Amino acid sequence: MTTPTHLSPSEIEAFGRELDAIRDRHLADLGERDREHIDRIISLAMTSEAAGRLLLHFGIDPISFVLGTGALTLSKILENMEIGHNVMHGQYDWTRDPKLDSHSYEWDAVSPSAGWRHSHNFEHHTFTNVLGKDRDIGYELLRVSADQPWNPGYLAQPLRALWLALAFQWGVALHDLKLEELRTGESTREEVLERAKPFLCKAAWQVAKDYALYPALSGLNAPRVLLGNLLANIGRNVWAFAVIFCGHFPEGAEIFHEAELEGERRAEWYLRQLLGSANIEGGHWLHVLTGHLSHQIEHHLFPAVPAWRYPEMAREVRALCERYDLPYNTGSLGTQLKSVAGKIFRHALPTKPRAALTRQAPPALAA
Amino acid sequence: MRVPGENPSPTHTSLRSAAHRLRLDRQASHWLQKIDPLLTLGEVRARVVGILPETSEVTSFVLRPNGHWRGHRAGQHTLLEVEIDGVRHQRPFTIASPPHGDTLVLTVKRIDGGKVTNHLHDGLRVGDVVGLSEARGDFVLPDQRPERPLFVTAGSGITPALAMLGELANAGELKGATLVHHARSRTDIIARDRLVRWADAGLELHLFTDDQPGPRGFDADRFAATVPDFDQRETWLCGPPPVMQSARALWALRDALPRLHTERFVAAPAPSAGRSVQVTLRRSGRTLTLDGRGSLLEQLERAGERPAYGCRMGICHTCRCPKVAGTTRDRETGAISTEPRPIRLCVSDARSDIELDL
Numbered sequence: 001m002t003t004p005t006h007l008s009p010s011e012i013e014a015f016g017r018e019l020d021a022i023r024d025r026h027l028a029d030l031g032e033r034d035r036e037h038i039d040r041i042i043s044l045a046m047t048s049e050a051a052g053r054l055l056l057h058f059g060i061d062p063i064s065f066v067l068g069t070g071a072l073t074l075s076k077i078l079e080n081m082e083i084g085h086n087v088m089h090g091q092y093d094w095t096r097d098p099k100l101d102s103h104s105y106e107w108d109a110v111s112p113s114a115g116w117r118h119s120h121n122f123e124h125h126t127f128t129n130v131l132g133k134d135r136d137i138g139y140e141l142l143r144v145s146a147d148q149p150w151n152p153g154y155l156a157q158p159l160r161a162l163w164l165a166l167a168f169q170w171g172v173a174l175h176d177l178k179l180e181e182l183r184t185g186e187s188t189r190e191e192v193l194e195r196a197k198p199f200l201c202k203a204a205w206q207v208a209k210d211y212a213l214y215p216a217l218s219g220l221n222a223p224r225v226l227l228g229n230l231l232a233n234i235g236r237n238v239w240a241f242a243v244i245f246c247g248h249f250p251e252g253a254e255i256f257h258e259a260e261l262e263g264e265r266r267a268e269w270y271l272r273q274l275l276g277s278a279n280i281e282g283g284h285w286l287h288v289l290t291g292h293l294s295h296q297i298e299h300h301l302f303p304a305v306p307a308w309r310y311p312e313m314a315r316e317v318r319a320l321c322e323r324y325d326l327p328y329n330t331g332s333l334g335t336q337l338k339s340v341a342g343k344i345f346r347h348a349l350p351t352k353p354r355a356a357l358t359r360q361a362p363p364a365l366a367a
Numbered sequence: 368m369r370v371p372g373e374n375p376s377p378t379h380t381s382l383r384s385a386a387h388r389l390r391l392d393r394q395a396s397h398w399l400q401k402i403d404p405l406l407t408l409g410e411v412r413a414r415v416v417g418i419l420p421e422t423s424e425v426t427s428f429v430l431r432p433n434g435h436w437r438g439h440r441a442g443q444h445t446l447l448e449v450e451i452d453g454v455r456h457q458r459p460f461t462i463a464s465p466p467h468g469d470t471l472v473l474t475v476k477r478i479d480g481g482k483v484t485n486h487l488h489d490g491l492r493v494g495d496v497v498g499l500s501e502a503r504g505d506f507v508l509p510d511q512r513p514e515r516p517l518f519v520t521a522g523s524g525i526t527p528a529l530a531m532l533g534e535l536a537n538a539g540e541l542k543g544a545t546l547v548h549h550a551r552s553r554t555d556i557i558a559r560d561r562l563v564r565w566a567d568a569g570l571e572l573h574l575f576t577d578d579q580p581g582p583r584g585f586d587a588d589r590f591a592a593t594v595p596d597f598d599q600r601e602t603w604l605c606g607p608p609p610v611m612q613s614a615r616a617l618w619a620l621r622d623a624l625p626r627l628h629t630e631r632f633v634a635a636p637a638p639s640a641g642r643s644v645q646v647t648l649r650r651s652g653r654t655l656t657l658d659g660r661g662s663l664l665e666q667l668e669r670a671g672e673r674p675a676y677g678c679r680m681g682i683c684h685t686c687r688c689p690k691v692a693g694t695t696r697d698r699e700t701g702a703i704s705t706e707p708r709p710i711r712l713c714v715s716d717a718r719s720d721i722e723l724d725l
Contacts, residue, residue, distance in 0.1 A: 031454070096456075121684055122678055209389045269680070303682050
């Protein structure tokens with residue numbers, strides 16, 4: 001892979017060993033504290049869901065509607081991000097608690113966990129930011145790098161991004177189905193239908209839950225409950241979209257080519273994760289609401305470490321980056337969002353690709 | 368309490384499944400837990416209602432299980448689950464009480480360095496809640512009770528015999544039964560007062576302790592002299608491996624193995640690195656010899672298996688597979704795992720013969 005030229009191979013190896021040491025220190029320390037954190041978040045998600053549903057079901061005034069929808073949105077965000085995403089990474093498998101088991105957890109979203117785990121944990125985390133290999137959502141639906149070939153369809157991508165933000169959970173689920181393989185002839189109709197079965201089943205239950213069961217239970221309040229659920233799902237969608245797009249697409253986060261993977265060593269994989277990810281700065285609750293994906297860099301370096309430890313690990317990783325003179329991409333939510341929006345608008349127009357494999361090392365951003 | 372062996376009805380099952388898909392079960396179990404940790408949707412949990420010291424190293428825990436407990440047969444065991452520093456641990460323990468009333472007794476010996484037994488002795492308090500599996504095991508008295516059952520036990524191996532003898536005592540059928548028990552010293556005999564009481568009620572009781580003159584542990588000659596007709600009797604044998612081995616040899620010599628019922632808990636084999644091991648694959652039924660070089664994933668592939676895999680570096684969990692038995696090591700952290708639990712094949716190696724759910 002293309003590596004910063006100021007580091008020798010042995011220095012890169014040493015950098016990798018230091019990251020291993022950070023990971024091992026935290027893995028050795030797992031215990032009661034981690035358990036208490038996730039239990040607290042689960043409790044909060046459950047309480048805000050119950051509060052949200054009660055306010056929507058029994059209230060008749062606009063204030064309880066806004067509060068109820070807000071509480072329901074909060075519970076969906078917590079469940080998807082800090083609980084679901086992190087549990088399905090296996091961050092809590094060590095507790096051996098069946099309700100925190102990565103392989104049996106089913107999250108409150110229309111994409112079935114099993115398929116998502118494959119496209120996310122394997123394809124995205126192994127091949128982070130490698131064009132053509134990383135099937136993270138951005139790379140196929142949007143053009144976020146000059147290295148992606150342009151076509152006139154991309155002119156409409158700002159609109160497409162808006163649609164994706166509103167219906168993010170559906171975008172993620174449909175993306176996992178690889179519908180584009182119908183067009184390229186890689187899959188037959190039957191294969192795609194077969195692949196779609198778990199999704200159709202899961203989505204039907206999810207739709208039934210939010211748009212039939214709960215409205216029906218509320219009797220005359222049904223329209224109000226239905227609207228509240230719809231808004232909560234949309235709120236969660238927009239938030240998840242924003243957080244995830246800030247993770248790999250702000251200016252400075254690098255894109256890689258498949259050829260650069262050849263013979264990649266563990267330490268080089270670490271380096272690619274670091275160079276391809278970006279953090280969001282903020283307080284404790286911002287981090288919790290992003291499922292600690294505000295520490296995308298640490299998440300990509302240590303995907304199986306309980307995410308609430310990332311702020312602590314970030315201090316160590318950042319110090320390490322300064323010592324090795326490596327960039328550490330971080331900024332406020334506003335800065336990173338502006339940066340991503342800029343990319344989406346800019347690359348809607350034909351932009352010039354970089355010359356693969358021959359470019360210079362990126363300038364170190366961290367002082 | 369439901370009748371043992373009764374299965375939930377199909378309607379019940381499909382309701383449960385619908386509740387799960389509508390995410391109602393998570394909500395329900397969360398709020399039930401807040402009210403009372405014993406309230407679960409199906410998990411067996413039990414409250415500790417009594418803690419009785421038996422000897423200096425052995426303690427009995429009296430447990431009252433919730434309504435999901437489906438009863439047990441005398442001699443069966445259960446997997447006790449406790450949480451220690453955020454991690455759930457399961458260990459098998461014999462139920463030392465006969466099926467009677469709404470409590471059950473687990474009699475536990477403290478093992479040197481044992482995480483769970485030490486936690487039970489030092490950390491468990493009356494009022495705490497623990498998890499239980501359904502009762503399991505076929506080391507039980509048959510429904511048609513044998514005429515003159517014989518129990519041969521040593522150390523904490525007496526616990527299943529305590530349950531079976533307790534059942535016989537409740538039924539007033541102790542006459543004809545014989546217990547030959549071995550212990551290190553008189554003070555190490557578990558439930559000695561109860562044994563003496565049962566002896567008064569007709570149990571033929573022989574206690575051998577190592578602090579008395581004569582042979583130590585199980586001795587074939589002494590035993591054959593004590594119970595001359597042992598090879599004619601249905602016998603239940605439970606004790607540490609050396610006792611089990613010598614006793615089995617004696618029964619084999621007399622051609623009486625079909626009448627010998629045995630039970631023992633195998634302690635985890637000691638870890639050993641880099642040698643070849645046997646791997647049993649439960650689903651395919653195959654047994655393979657692995658060379659011990661590289662990760663389990665690489666070794667299985669060299670042996671011709673094709674387990675699912677993804678990143679091959681411990682990140683994506685695609686190759687995760689349940690380890691049913693044996694000791695493995697996590698190559699990333701060096702952690703040794705002896706309990707049944709899922710492992711990532713690409714970052715694990717075997718430290719004993721193992722069984723995988725593949």
